[in-house]
Amino acid sequence: MSDTTIKRISAWEALDSRGKPTVGCAVFLGGGAQGEATVPSGASTGRHEARELRDGGTRYSGNGVRTAVANATGALAAAVHGLDAIDQSAVDRALRDADGSADLGRLGANAVLAVSVATALAAADARGLPLYQAVAAADAAPLLPLPMVNIISGGAHAGRAIDVQDFLAVPLGAHTFAEAIEWCSRVRAGTAEVLADRGVPTALVADEGGLATTLPTNRSALDLLLDGISRAGLKPGDDVGIAIDIAATQFHTDGRYRLAAEDRELSATELVDELEQWCADYPIVSLEDALAEDDWAGWRHATERLGSRQLLGDDLFVTNASRLDRGLAEQIANAVLVKPNQIGTLHDARTVVDKAQGARYATVLSARSGETEDSWLADLAVGWRTGQIKVGSTTRSERTAKWNRLLRIEGELGERAEYAGAGAFAVR
Numbered sequence: 001m002s003d004t005t006i007k008r009i010s011a012w013e014a015l016d017s018r019g020k021p022t023v024g025c026a027v028f029l030g031g032g033a034q035g036e037a038t039v040p041s042g043a044s045t046g047r048h049e050a051r052e053l054r055d056g057g058t059r060y061s062g063n064g065v066r067t068a069v070a071n072a073t074g075a076l077a078a079a080v081h082g083l084d085a086i087d088q089s090a091v092d093r094a095l096r097d098a099d100g101s102a103d104l105g106r107l108g109a110n111a112v113l114a115v116s117v118a119t120a121l122a123a124a125d126a127r128g129l130p131l132y133q134a135v136a137a138a139d140a141a142p143l144l145p146l147p148m149v150n151i152i153s154g155g156a157h158a159g160r161a162i163d164v165q166d167f168l169a170v171p172l173g174a175h176t177f178a179e180a181i182e183w184c185s186r187v188r189a190g191t192a193e194v195l196a197d198r199g200v201p202t203a204l205v206a207d208e209g210g211l212a213t214t215l216p217t218n219r220s221a222l223d224l225l226l227d228g229i230s231r232a233g234l235k236p237g238d239d240v241g242i243a244i245d246i247a248a249t250q251f252h253t254d255g256r257y258r259l260a261a262e263d264r265e266l267s268a269t270e271l272v273d274e275l276e277q278w279c280a281d282y283p284i285v286s287l288e289d290a291l292a293e294d295d296w297a298g299w300r301h302a303t304e305r306l307g308s309r310q311l312l313g314d315d316l317f318v319t320n321a322s323r324l325d326r327g328l329a330e331q332i333a334n335a336v337l338v339k340p341n342q343i344g345t346l347h348d349a350r351t352v353v354d355k356a357q358g359a360r361y362a363t364v365l366s367a368r369s370g371e372t373e374d375s376w377l378a379d380l381a382v383g384w385r386t387g388q389i390k391v392g393s394t395t396r397s398e399r400t401a402k403w404n405r406l407l408r409i410e411g412e413l414g415e416r417a418e419y420a421g422a423g424a425f426a427v428r
C-alpha cells in the first residue's frame with residue numbers, strides 16, 4: 001500500500017442545512033489518498049455534549065467558525081502530522097490530547113470531529129475500500145439499519161408548535177432497507193395528504209424536513225401520524241410503528257415538565273403516567289429522551305414502567321462512555337442514540353457503540369438537526385452494525401444524502417445485503 005501517513009490538512013468554513021457555519025476539512029496522505037468531511041450541528045443540544053467552538057462577534061450572529069478552522073489547520077494538523085491514518089484510535093487520541101479539555105471546547109469539537117472523519121475517509125481511500133468496509137471490525141459483515149423517519153416535527157426544530165420534538169415512522173414489517181424507505185416516504189406523503197384534506201398548508205417543513213404544523217395537543221400529532229400511516233395503505237403497529245423523541249430536557253425547568261402547547265405542568269412521575277397512556281393508545285415502539293438529561297431518578301422510574309418499549313437515551317448519554325457506564329450500572333434505558341459530534345471523535349463514538357452492544361442495549365446512529373450533504377454517517381451505521389439509524393425526513397437533500405447512500409450500499413451488496421429490520425430493537 002502507498003504511504004498512509006497524514007501529510008497535510010486543509011479546512012474551511014462551510015454552511016450547514018440551517019445556513020449556519022460549520023467546519024469542512026480535507027486530509028491528505030503521503031501516497032496521494034484523501035478524505036473530506038463537513039460536520040453537523042445540533043439545536044436541542046445536551047448540556048454534557050462536546051463543545052463546538054464559535055467565533056462570537058457579529059459575523060453570522062457570532063456563529064462563525066474561523067477560529068475552529070484555524071485550529072484544524074494549526075494545532076490539530078500539527079498533532080496528527082506523520083501519524084498513520086489507518087490507526088484511527090491513535091489519530092483520535094492525538095486530537096484529544098492536543099485539545100486537552102474534557103469537552104474539546106478549547107480547539108473546538110467541530111474542528112476535532114472534522115479532522116477525525118476526514119482521516120477515516122482518507123484511510124478508506126488509501127485502502128481502496130468504501131468507508132463502511134474500512135470501519136468494520138475484522139470479521140463483521142455489513143448490516144443495513146432499520147430507519148426511523150421523522151414525519152411530524154415539534155419542539156426546538158419547529159418553533160415549539162408542539163412540545164414533543166419528533167414523531168417518527170418505524171417500518172417494522174419491511175423486509176429490506178429499500179422497502180423500509182419506500183414505506184416511510186409513503187407515510188410522509190399520506191400524512192401530508194391528511195393535512196391537505198383539512199386545509200392545512202404542508203409546504204413548510206421543520207429543520208429535519210418533518211411536517212411543521214400547529215396542533216392543539218401532542219396526542220393530536222399521534223392521531224395525525226396514525227391517519228397518515230393508514231392513508232399510506234399500511235397497517236399501524238404491524239407494518240409501521242411509531243417512535244417519539246420527547247426531548248424532555250427542552251421543557252424541563254426546576255424539576256417540572258412544562259407542556260406549553262397544552263398548558264400543563266407535570267412531575268416526572270406524571271409525565272411517565274402520560275407516556276404510559278400514549279403507549280397504551282398508540283403503537284409506540286420507541287421513546288427517546290422521555291425524561292430530562294440529569295433526571296436519573298425520573299429515568300429509573302421510566303425504565304421500570306416503560307421498559308417493554310425501546311427507551312432511547314440521547315441527551316441522557318450524549319454518546320459519552322462514562323454516562324453510559326452509569327446508565328448500564330443503574331439499568332437505566334435500554335438503547336443509546338449515537339451522534340459522533342456529541343463526543344467529538346469517531347473512536348469515542350465507536351467505543352460507545354461497542355459498549356452498548358456488549359450490554360445488549362440497542363444502538364441508533366443519528367444525524368443532527370443541522371446537517372450537511374455528507375453521507376459518511378450511513379457508512380458508519382452499516383460498518384459498525386448499529387442496527388438502527390435516524391436522520392430526519394425522507395425530504396431535503398441533507399437527509400436524502402444518507403438514505404441514498406444506504407440504498408446504494410444495499411444495491412451493491414445485492415444478495416449479500418443483510419438488513420436489521422425490527423430485530424434491531426433491544427425490546428419489542
Ligand code: PGA
Nearest residue numbers: 042043044045368369370
Ligand atoms: P438536535 O436534535 O440535533 O437538534 O440535537 C436531534 C435529536 O434530538 O435527536
Ligand code: ZN
Nearest residue numbers: 245288289314
Ligand atoms: Zn433526541
